[in-house]
Amino acid sequence: xxxxxxxxxxxxxxTGCEACVAACHAENxxxxxxxxxxxxxxxxxxxxxxxxxxxxxxxxxxxxxxVLCQQCDEAPCEPVCPTYATYHNPEGLNVQVYNRCVGTFxxxxxxxxxxxxxNWFDPVWPExxxxxxxxxxxxxxxxxxxxxxxxxxxxxxxKDEAATAGQPVADGDIQPACxxxxxxxxxxxxxxxxxESKVSRMAESSRSTRLxxxxxxxPKVFYLERGR
Amino acid sequence: xxxxIKQPELLPYGKIREDLFRPLSGMTKTYFAxxxxxxxxxxxxxxxxxAQLRYGMxxxxxxxxxxxxxxxxxxxxxxxxxxxGTLISAILRLTDAGWRKPITxxxxxITVFALMIGGMFPIIHLGRAWYFYWLMPYPNSRLLxxxxxxxxxxxxxxxxxxxxxxxxxxxxxxxxxxxxxAEHNAPWRRKLYRALSLGWTGxxxxxxxxxxxxxxxAGIILAVAVSVHTVVAWDFAMAIAPMWHSSIxxxxxxxxxxxxxxxxxxxxxxxxxxxxxxxxxxxxxxFDNLAKLLLLMSVLWLYFTMAEHLTxxxxxxxxxxxxxxxxxxxxxxxxxxxxxxxxxxxxxxLLGIRRLRSIGTGVIASVGILxxxxxxxxxxxxxxLSNTRLPAATSTxxxxxxxxxxxxxxxxxxxxxxxxxFSKLFPIVAVWEFKPHPHExxx
Numbered sequence: 295x296x297x298x299x300x301x302x303x304x305x306x307x308x309t310g311c312e313a314c315v316a317a318c319h320a321e322n323x324x325x326x327x328x329x330x331x332x333x334x335x336x337x338x339x340x341x342x343x344x345x346x347x348x349x350x351x352x353x354x355x356x357x358x359x360x361v362l363c364q365q366c367d368e369a370p371c372e373p374v375c376p377t378y379a380t381y382h383n384p385e386g387l388n389v390q391v392y393n394r395c396v397g398t399f400x401x402x403x404x405x406x407x408x409x410x411x412x413n414w415f416d417p418v419w420p421e422x423x424x425x426x427x428x429x430x431x432x433x434x435x436x437x438x439x440x441x442x443x444x445x446x447x448x449x450x451x452x453k454d455e456a457a458t459a460g461q462p463v464a465d466g467d468i469q470p471a472c473x474x475x476x477x478x479x480x481x482x483x484x485x486x487x488x489x490e491s492k493v494s495r496m497a498e499s500s501r502s503t504r505l506x507x508x509x510x511x512x513p514k515v516f517y518l519e520r521g522r
Numbered sequence: 523x524x525x526x527i528k529q530p531e532l533l534p535y536g537k538i539r540e541d542l543f544r545p546l547s548g549m550t551k552t553y554f555a556x557x558x559x560x561x562x563x564x565x566x567x568x569x570x571x572x573a574q575l576r577y578g579m580x581x582x583x584x585x586x587x588x589x590x591x592x593x594x595x596x597x598x599x600x601x602x603x604x605x606x607g608t609l610i611s612a613i614l615r616l617t618d619a620g621w622r623k624p625i626t627x628x629x630x631x632i633t634v635f636a637l638m639i640g641g642m643f644p645i646i647h648l649g650r651a652w653y654f655y656w657l658m659p660y661p662n663s664r665l666l667x668x669x670x671x672x673x674x675x676x677x678x679x680x681x682x683x684x685x686x687x688x689x690x691x692x693x694x695x696x697x698x699x700x701x702x703x704a705e706h707n708a709p710w711r712r713k714l715y716r717a718l719s720l721g722w723t724g725x726x727x728x729x730x731x732x733x734x735x736x737x738x739x740a741g742i743i744l745a746v747a748v749s750v751h752t753v754v755a756w757d758f759a760m761a762i763a764p765m766w767h768s769s770i771x772x773x774x775x776x777x778x779x780x781x782x783x784x785x786x787x788x789x790x791x792x793x794x795x796x797x798x799x800x801x802x803x804x805x806x807x808x809f810d811n812l813a814k815l816l817l818l819m820s821v822l823w824l825y826f827t828m829a830e831h832l833t834x835x836x837x838x839x840x841x842x843x844x845x846x847x848x849x850x851x852x853x854x855x856x857x858x859x860x861x862x863x864x865x866x867x868x869x870x871x872l873l874g875i876r877r878l879r880s881i882g883t884g885v886i887a888s889v890g891i892l893x894x895x896x897x898x899x900x901x902x903x904x905x906x907l908s909n910t911r912l913p914a915a916t917s918t919x920x921x922x923x924x925x926x927x928x929x930x931x932x933x934x935x936x937x938x939x940x941x942x943x944f945s946k947l948f949p950i951v952a953v954w955e956f957k958p959h960p961h962e963x964x965x
Contacts, residue, residue: 334585335585335586335587335588336585336586337586344912344915346913346914359914361912361914370762373669373671373672374671374672374673374674374761375669375672376657376669376672376675376678377656377657377666377668377669378666378668394656396648396649396650396651396653396654397579397648397649397650398647398648398649398674399584399589399590399647399649400672400673400674400761402586402589403587403589403590403761403907404762404763406910406911406912407911407912407915408586408910408911408912408915411586412586412589414578414579414580414584415577415578415580435650436577436578436580436649437578437579437648437649437650438649438650439649505912506911506912509762
């Protein structure tokens, strides 16, 4: 049976600690964003924490929402790419092939979640951070688009290890960096084709919703709304 | 002696030939300066682009979420300008309007040059411009066809078709003039013109063939021109971004393109009339007709702009209303209302009131329209991208960097250089069009 990877994020549990962001940077060789980049809108975070404020000072409530590539089944970024740099893989992942990307920016314009990030310059790391690159992930050059891959290198390794052991991939064996590092266990990753998996059960929850669902993009990231 | 003659057709053919071939020879200091200064501007633009290639797209003002900026605005703007030649020349040729004769070639040349310039922008805009050929469908070592579902590929197809068609369309009516010029000229020019005239002898069969070819190309180019700007519009309309996803964009862009193209033609014609002393050939009459066409397009443009914005406002979709508000009330409002005034109010007054209508006011209105149409594209591209669907993702404001401005200015300089070179090599007014019809001689 083919897999259909998905994620569930319980917003009730999310504290906005940004451990997922840091883990993602380390896992996926994402350059460390500087204040200057932030001021010019040039930061890169495959997963980011969106903040929404409710109420007026001093009774302010901050609501956090981790936003990453929603791995849409009907991804608006895919048909517009002239070089198939972004395409749908057999496991339903929205894959970005850096080597094919010529940088038309069209995919990023057409992404309603604004989760695509561009390499404005060649990436640099402050010494000695360049020594801790993950060998499983390519470093992207200036001029290409990139985004969350659901840690496809971990998915591949997980499947390989299961195949070596002669067993099917067990639920929870594969964890993207963000899921693994979430101290509140707000994020769950798994196979949506397996009705018994934790992510499938969470997706069925009455609190489950998807971001900008009305656009018909069919995201595979499920947000569990906050209780009142 | 001829100043009383209102229609250039009535001048003796010998004088017409004399007048129109004269600007080809000789090289004045003014001409030299007029070509040198824009060349320096182009050099600076090239330097800016080099910097972009060397360091990355970060040298532009682009940022998340405004991934499209000045380059895309330039692209739509120049492709729009290219619609000058096709409309004037193809429609007027098909309807056999007599007044078109002195202006067709000047218009067709604008088309070809504007397309050459506009066609560069999708490449300049690429993150990895050196791989631009990956967008072209040909069997390659990557064993991968381009994605035909992408509007960018439709764009590429449409523009390549349009460039090819408009070069042929410019070239066909040049042939008889080339043959005339090949007879007497400097040796290198004689060689050039003889090669370009394709052995034209002026026989009846050749005239008939040319006539038919031009009619056919006029029909084809008309359809291609309309489709090209529709496809350019679809780059936006096919996206699900608020206020881009609009079915009216196709015709809206075509109207805007013809509008800006006519304005460009008005300016160019006024310039060559003055600089090349063609007052006898480009008369009040021509400018008057152009002004009327501009007026019509201005009203049509207003209609489309209103239809586009009224439906959004009435529909009251929250995401679209954010962009609508940014355009008409918030950050982009000054640009928006400036656009409405220079695209409609000013031309309507200057060209609509007959007493005010003259070559001078026509040029003033046209300069305003070019600015207005540049603003229109900016207002379509940037506010939509700045206002993302997820409120938290909206970032700082886009302003073009010196690189984008330098490249943009360089393209205008490029237009000047290309036009000056063209007018030195080829008669800017088609001479043979004034020739008494071959059959009239037989009678």
